[in-house]
Amino acid sequence: MEFRTKDIRITPLKADQLKLFFEAPDQFEAELDLSSGEAQENETLKNYCREVFDIGVSDPKKELMYTVWLIIARSTRTIIGTLRLHGPANEKHEAQLSFQIEDAYQNSEYSTQALKKFCEWAFSQNTNFIQVSVPAEDETKKSMLLKSDFILTEEQADQLIYELERPKSFWTSIYMCMGLSLGLCFGSSFDNIAIGMCIGLSIGLAVGTALDASDKKNRMRDKPQENNKK
Structure with a gap:
């Protein structure tokens, strides 16, 4: 490495x-x-x-x-x-x-x-x-x-x-975009793009929100206050 x-x-x-x-x-x-x-x-x-x-x-x-x-x-x-x-x-x-x-x-x-x-x-x-x-x-x-x-x-x-x-995660946005793309593909296959988009966005939102919540939980602690002295 x-x-x-x-x-x-x-x-x-x-x-x-x-x-x-x-x-x-x-x-x-x-x-x-x-x-x-x-x-x-x-x-x-x-x-x-x-x-x-x-x-x-x-x-x-x-x-x-x-x-x-x-x-x-x-x-x-x-x-x-x-x-x-x-x-x-x-x-x-x-x-x-x-x-x-x-x-x-x-x-x-x-x-x-x-x-x-x-x-x-x-x-x-x-x-x-x-x-x-x-x-x-x-x-x-x-x-x-x-x-x-x-x-x-x-x-x-x-x-x-x-x-x-560590920079905070933005899984919700990422998975919503992925869900939208997959939903479009899924909807096109069944000639119902609207339903496909709804399903894809819902799944992406659920997965992304869960990952962001997990990341937030891992950061929970008695965080030190920033001190601007140099």
Whole structure:
């Protein structure tokens, strides 16, 4: 699995690659045909790779929710940052995200593309809210998150919590359009377009409304209030 934009690739590390990352940096670069940039100097990241490898997540789907994802500049094949989730979403459909972007690419289109593209995928994993904890003094990360449509939702002693909510669903409209199309086909077959349209719209409305209601229910929680402080 890999995601691409016009400027970057986002790819997850497999278990053997995690091990190479913290044990054999040169071999890691050679096997993946990449330049590690500043990533190999990040001891916190190396320790996390070691922890994930030691845990040994066997389920491939769950592995993606723990492993490190590399952000790679397509033009130079250089690792310019990393992303990682802290496991699957909780019962409130909230997932925790951490990321690092090299200095030269912070507050650039590269960082915005990476955050938005990765969050699109995370939202497909039974997640409605993506949260990032940032040191209160880290102005650069705060700026990157705001550019990627995150909002400040909580202020702690020395940490700020930013959050991005999955776009709300519009299944009712979609299924009504589908129902109308199917109804027209059905009605034409029986020389009664009006009845076909009514049946199709009714079915589409019922299915779409049920899906939208389910989506709304999944979002129910004590939602944090938006805080406009930056």
